[in-house]
Amino acid sequence: MKKTRIGVLVSGGGSNLQAIIDSCATGILSGRAEVVLVIANKADAYGLERARKHNIDAVFLDRTQYADSAAYCRRIGEELKLRQVDLVCLAGYLLKVAPALVQAYHGRILNIHPALLPKYGGKGMYGHHVHEAVIAAGEKESGVTVHFVDEEYDHGSVIVQRRVPVLPTDTADDVARRVLVEEHKAYPEAISIVLGAVRT
Ligand code: GRF
Numbered sequence: 001m002k003k004t005r006i007g008v009l010v011s012g013g014g015s016n017l018q019a020i021i022d023s024c025a026t027g028i029l030s031g032r033a034e035v036v037l038v039i040a041n042k043a044d045a046y047g048l049e050r051a052r053k054h055n056i057d058a059v060f061l062d063r064t065q066y067a068d069s070a071a072y073c074r075r076i077g078e079e080l081k082l083r084q085v086d087l088v089c090l091a092g093y094l095l096k097v098a099p100a101l102v103q104a105y106h107g108r109i110l111n112i113h114p115a116l117l118p119k120y121g122g123k124g125m126y127g128h129h130v131h132e133a134v135i136a137a138g139e140k141e142s143g144v145t146v147h148f149v150d151e152e153y154d155h156g157s158v159i160v161q162r163r164v165p166v167l168p169t170d171t172a173d174d175v176a177r178r179v180l181v182e183e184h185k186a187y188p189e190a191i192s193i194v195l196g197a198v199r200t
Contacts, residue, residue, distance in 0.1 A: 004033040004195055007085035009076070009093040010040045014047025015180065016091035016112055016187050021054055023188035032195055037083040039076055041095055057083060063095065073098035080105075087194065090149060091187065094126055099151050109149040110194065112187055114179045116161055117145040121154030131172035131179070139166050142175055144183045146190035160190040 006024075008017045017038060023029040038051035043060045051058035059079055066072035077100070080088065090097070090111040102109060113121055115130045120142075125133065134142045143163040148156035162182040166175055 001031075003031070004086045005036045005084055006033050006087050006089055006191070007037040007039065007080045007083060008035055008047070008089045008091050010038060010045050010047030010091050011042050011094040012045055012047065012092045014038070014045065014050045014092065016089075016183055017047045018050050019184035019187055020089060020091070020191065021050065021056070023191075027188055028192050029188055029195075033087070033191060037079060037085055039079055041093070047092070069096060070098045070100060073101040077101050077104055087191065088149075089187065089191070096153065097149060102149055102151055105149075107148065108194075110146055110159065110187075110190060111149045111154070111156070112183055112190075113145045113147070113154050114142075114176065114183060115145065116141070116143045116163065117147060117154055117158060121145075123153050125154065128172045128176060131175040134166060134175060135170060135172060142166050142179060144179050144186045146186050159193055160186045162186045 010017055021035050024033050024035060035056050037057045038047055039059045039061055040048050041061060041063050048058040061075055063072050088105050088109040120130050120133050141163050143161055145158055146160045147158045150156040164178045164182055
């Protein structure tokens, strides 16, 4: 059976990318999908190094070299097309995806967000900002959401959510660490659901 070809966009460490790579090798995605391309908007994104270690095409695209988001995303689209990518996964990717690229992969572009959307999402809500807001609000739980990407930040329909407790003594780092463990389970689960639902 043809494996679904996954393209992953990263900006940083790429631990979610690693979780997807590992799942394709020995987990629930094994035999069903393979990561064929990693694109980063940061030259030092460790996600690129993770790709290279697994002989996966690793491409740095410098956003400053493009007039605007649309031009940058057109280049991303060209790289994705070159590898015949079926499914796009944003994994710790911090730039907004231009509408044309979202539409080109409608129903086949996913994002992971370290909170229980629709709460604590939207522009500027990433990384520690999310966990600080959760603690400041006195939430008793948080978690992770994997969702389809649409034209707005953190807005598309939810595919998977996993919850974690927030303890009164928690710092933002404590919550981030607890959520990240669940993220690494949630992304392969979400991809598995999408693979099961549609022939990509
Ligand atoms: C994670 O919290 C992820 O949810 C967010 O960026 C953080 C780092 O992700 N989008 P990764 O280790 O780069 O995958």
